[in-house]
Amino acid sequence: MSTGNMNLTLKIWRQKNTKSKGELVDYKVANISPDMSFLEMFDVLNEQLITKGDQPIVFDHDCREGICGMCSMFINGRPHGPKNGITTCQLHMRSFKDGDTITVEPWRAQAFPVIKDLTVDRSAFDRVISAGGFISVNTGNAQDANNLPIPKANADAAFEAAACIGCGACVATCKNASAMLFVSAKVSQLALLPQGQPERYKRVQNMVAQMDAEGFGNCTNTGACEAECPKGISLENIARMNRDYLSAKFVSQEEA
């Protein structure tokens, strides 16, 4: 199992369910390898807990290679821990020192209620997507590739926006628990491409309305989201969404 020499103290948020009041509980782990991922260290801790007959700590994880966006964890005051541009599964124990105390909390936002321990309900994001983060197409044969010419710069910017994995680190780190970076990435990836044009202004209005309805806070442009995003989604997307939203509301005559 563990073959390293790191001994750590963990302060981990334990919460039975959405309604109950949680608290930080201290745990010790020993002989942790610096080559382990942060989630593997949690696996070691959970095995200890299970062996003792305790409840293991519930945390979200899936692909463990930084592409699914499932793993969360607010580690020592930052989403996905102390490194930039990675998810928690890509964080390794060599980023910490032997003897460290590490505090691990769930994403905290009104719109992300805790389900249990470190797992939060991020379905608010799904509802924002359902409100307009798609294109309506008729089914039929696939078009020939490159049928629709797209400028390279637009294709690149759309691709960069589409890199968003919906992990929620932007909401978690924002002092206002605002979801603007996420929503703007989902708006931008379609607003930049010809396929997204017919529904462009309806989409932005519906998605922003849903974002507001979910109880996310208001963006104050601190830039924390961009700095903590594991996929490097840029604040330019927020400006683009604001532009589209304002032209939809104040220029377009179409009601969403």
Place this chain on the structure above:
Amino acid sequence: MSSLSKAFSSSIGKKVIMGITGLFLISFLLVHCFLNAFVFFNDNGLMFNIGAHFMATNWFIRAMEFVLMGGLLLHIVQGARLTFQNNAARPVKYAVANGQANSKWYSRSMGLLGTLLLIFLIVHLGNFWVVSRFTGIPTHDANGHEDLYAVMKKTFENVWLVALYALSMISLGYHLLHGFSSAFQTMGWNHKKYTPLIKCIGLWFSILIPLLFAIMPIAMYFNCIK
């Protein structure tokens, strides 16, 4: 609710109100600072009083005073609402939050800086605006203009007021340092060619304007301006 009022009550609409009123207040600061800088003519306030006389009698300026009061109130009320709403968006706070790792402290403290500025503003309006509009400026200068300069000299004999004014300008500087470029971002004016320029102008604006404002009471207290 009509479609336009719905737009203004959305999260982006609320920010737009902050941005527009903020940019308007920035333009006011520029005029205010330019006219106040007339004290540096060192002519016992003659030029300054000419400026003050113009501002007090020109119909356009007087009309804009109402717009300014409206804009200021909107900025304050909306700012307070946003601060409370944003606070409520995270009912359970983090035990450990490392904000300095990803953002500037002043960008996270606009509510606090704004509150400090509001306290300053109440004192400031009491010192000058109430005097020139309501209670009356007691003396006249050599040109026969109301001597607002004398009121200023008298006010800045008080070391505590001088300190309050100078310290408040630090709050103003940091408030502007975030607010100036943030207003452009909110309006969607983010552009690879212009954003670096906006940030640069914002930086210099937030240093120079508060610095000039702060020098005035300090220089008067130490009798460097005659």
